[in-house]
Amino acid sequence: QRPIQTLRNACEETAEVRKEIRAKDAVVHWFKMDLRTGDNRALWLASQKAQEAGVPLIGLYIVSPEDFEAHLAAPVRVDFTMRTLHVLKRDLAALDIPLYVETVSKRREIPERIVEFLEEWGVGHLFANMEYEVDELRREARLVKMCAARGIDLEVVHDTCVVPPGALKSGSGKQYSVYSPWFRAWVAHVHANPDLLNIYDPPAKNSPAQHAKVAPLFDCEIPDVPENKRLSDEDAKRLHAIWPAGEHEAMARLEKFCEEKIGQYHNRRNIPSEVGTSNISVHLAAGTLSARSAVRYARDRNKTKKLDAGLEGIKAWISEVAWRDFYKHVLVNWPYICMNKPFKPEYSNITWSYNNAHFEAWTEGRTGYPIVDAAMRQVKSIAWMHNRCRMIVASFLAKDLLLDWRMGEKFFMENLIDGDFASNNGGWGFSASVGVDPQPYFRIFNPLLQSEKFDPQGKYIRKWVPELRDCDDKEIHDPYGRKAGSKVEKRGYPKPIVVHKESRDRALAVYKEGLGRD
Ligand code: FAD
Numbered sequence: 001q002r003p004i005q006t007l008r009n010a011c012e013e014t015a016e017v018r019k020e021i022r023a024k025d026a027v028v029h030w031f032k033m034d035l036r037t038g039d040n041r042a043l044w045l046a047s048q049k050a051q052e053a054g055v056p057l058i059g060l061y062i063v064s065p066e067d068f069e070a071h072l073a074a075p076v077r078v079d080f081t082m083r084t085l086h087v088l089k090r091d092l093a094a095l096d097i098p099l100y101v102e103t104v105s106k107r108r109e110i111p112e113r114i115v116e117f118l119e120e121w122g123v124g125h126l127f128a129n130m131e132y133e134v135d136e137l138r139r140e141a142r143l144v145k146m147c148a149a150r151g152i153d154l155e156v157v158h159d160t161c162v163v164p165p166g167a168l169k170s171g172s173g174k175q176y177s178v179y180s181p182w183f184r185a186w187v188a189h190v191h192a193n194p195d196l197l198n199i200y201d202p203p204a205k206n207s208p209a210q211h212a213k214v215a216p217l218f219d220c221e222i223p224d225v226p227e228n229k230r231l232s233d234e235d236a237k238r239l240h241a242i243w244p245a246g247e248h249e250a251m252a253r254l255e256k257f258c259e260e261k262i263g264q265y266h267n268r269r270n271i272p273s274e275v276g277t278s279n280i281s282v283h284l285a286a287g288t289l290s291a292r293s294a295v296r297y298a299r300d301r302n303k304t305k306k307l308d309a310g311l312e313g314i315k316a317w318i319s320e321v322a323w324r325d326f327y328k329h330v331l332v333n334w335p336y337i338c339m340n341k342p343f344k345p346e347y348s349n350i351t352w353s354y355n356n357a358h359f360e361a362w363t364e365g366r367t368g369y370p371i372v373d374a375a376m377r378q379v380k381s382i383a384w385m386h387n388r389c390r391m392i393v394a395s396f397l398a399k400d401l402l403l404d405w406r407m408g409e410k411f412f413m414e415n416l417i418d419g420d421f422a423s424n425n426g427g428w429g430f431s432a433s434v435g436v437d438p439q440p441y442f443r444i445f446n447p448l449l450q451s452e453k454f455d456p457q458g459k460y461i462r463k464w465v466p467e468l469r470d471c472d473d474k475e476i477h478d479p480y481g482r483k484a485g486s487k488v489e490k491r492g493y494p495k496p497i498v499v500h501k502e503s504r505d506r507a508l509a510v511y512k513e514g515l516g517r518d
Contacts (some may be wrong), residue, residue: 023053
């Protein structure tokens with residue numbers, strides 16, 4: 001049984017009891033990966049309920065260091081979350097709503113601690129947005145029952161995708177496993193249900209009497225970043241300047257992108273030396289921005305209300321945001337991808353290499369392939385990598401080095417500020433050809449050609465691989481190859497760790513063998 005069904009069953013089993021639950025002393029919204037006050041569906045519902053019952057609204061957030069570990073959350077991502085909590089607390093306080101933040105050491109204690117808190121404050125109704133990872137769906141199913149047994153109603157709602165998972169079915173009634181027809185269905189569904197792009201207001205202010213009732217909760221301090229996730233002072237200074245936290249920053253970034261860049265997105269999105277993309281993935285991952293707001297904002301700048309018409313740049317951008325929905329739909333329908341299994345079972349038999357020296361060279365940006373090394377150094381420095389380069393380095397790891405793609409998937413989660421299980425797994429599955437709607441296994445990126453095509457003057461390489469800054473525009477892509485001028489100083493830049501032509505042949509042979517093909 002799919003975990004989402006387990007949650008649905010728990011809701012159905014408790015429906016009668018929950019229907020009878022009357023408002024008590026307060027309503028709580030449990031924040032998870034939805035750290036914003038604007039356009040937050042469950043928070044809006046919680047506010048409606050609190051208003052209707054005339055009771056205060058309380059925000060709750062549970063910090064679990066073990067949960068950060070389970071999600072392989074990068075220190076920079078944890079740091080971003082904790083900084084966001086400070087902004088959220090301030091924004092909620094302006095509405096006289098407290099944000100109560102508590103730490104639990106074990107992630108399995110989260111439901112128990114929530115229920116204790118609800119009982120302590122006489123809460124009748126708890127609201128939360130749904131997260132689609134297996135553990136989270138199962139946890140929420142347990143929590144629905146625990147709450148119902150204590151006379152508390154937990155409502156878990158869809159919010160993170162524009163179109164809720166499960167809403168789109170192919171002609172044969174199945175979940176789509178190919179993006180293009182899925183996207184056509186996604187667009188048609190939004191056109192048929194325009195309310196999906198309605199933006200939810202921030203919660204209403206607690207009245208002075210309600211504020212007084214929950215006053216002690218305003219004293220709650222936000223804990224420090226757990227020791228093992230703390231950034232060095234130097235990293236913190238650099239990364240805080242690049243990635244300011246909070247929903248206002250998210251909105252400002254979206255507005256600036258839509259004003260200045262979106263019109264040329266279709267032309268510029270593949271050039272890693274330029275800021276041609278929105279850089280909002282960190283906000284979508286932390287929930288400081290909703291996908292709904294992003295699509296709605298872009299659509300409102302188009303000449304048409306259609307998502308697949310009008311300006312090329314806007315159309316292209318909306319279809320990229322839709323990829324995020326696609327991968328979450330895939331996760332809900334095929335939850336086994338959470339269990340380290342390839343989407344396509346026939347790809348389980350590929351004989352991967354576990355060459356540590358190769359893996360280290362890849363992680364450290366020392367492969368001798370400048371475009372790969374530039375990208376890996378970009379992630380090391382700013383915890384983010386351009387999409388084109390994510391595809392290049394993933395293909396290089398899985399195909400040129402034949403390393404198990406799961407090593408790269410894990411490394412990304414542990415280092416990206418925008419690490420998102422579904423999108424990351426989808427991206428790796430695509431590039432390594434083991435995922436849903438993947439690149440065919442015999443299509444193997446040539447890093448040299450990718451570099452010449454997408455970074456023709458080597459601007460991106462020069463920025464991240466300073467050893468090569470004196471190379472001319474030709475040799476910078478392949479500093480020890482045929483086009484290289486022997487006199488140019490390479491400042492110790494490494495020689496290629498594999499020869500692409502040979503590793504390509506090897507990859508084709510190993511993939512074919514794994515798939516049992518001649
Ligand atoms: P824009 O180009 O401005 O796109 C806007 C938004 O659309 C993005 O913020 C993102 O939410 C969504 N989006 C765009 N492209 C994709 C895509 N291919 N798949 C899913 N969503 C997409 N994205 C993550 O958010 N987290 C990850 O952990 C992640 N890992 C990836 C790993 C690999 C190997 C690959 C190939 C892609 C991965 N992506 C991931 C997708 C994509 O690279 C990033 O979303 C994008 O680079 C973020 O930059 P942006 O916000 O400027 O994107």
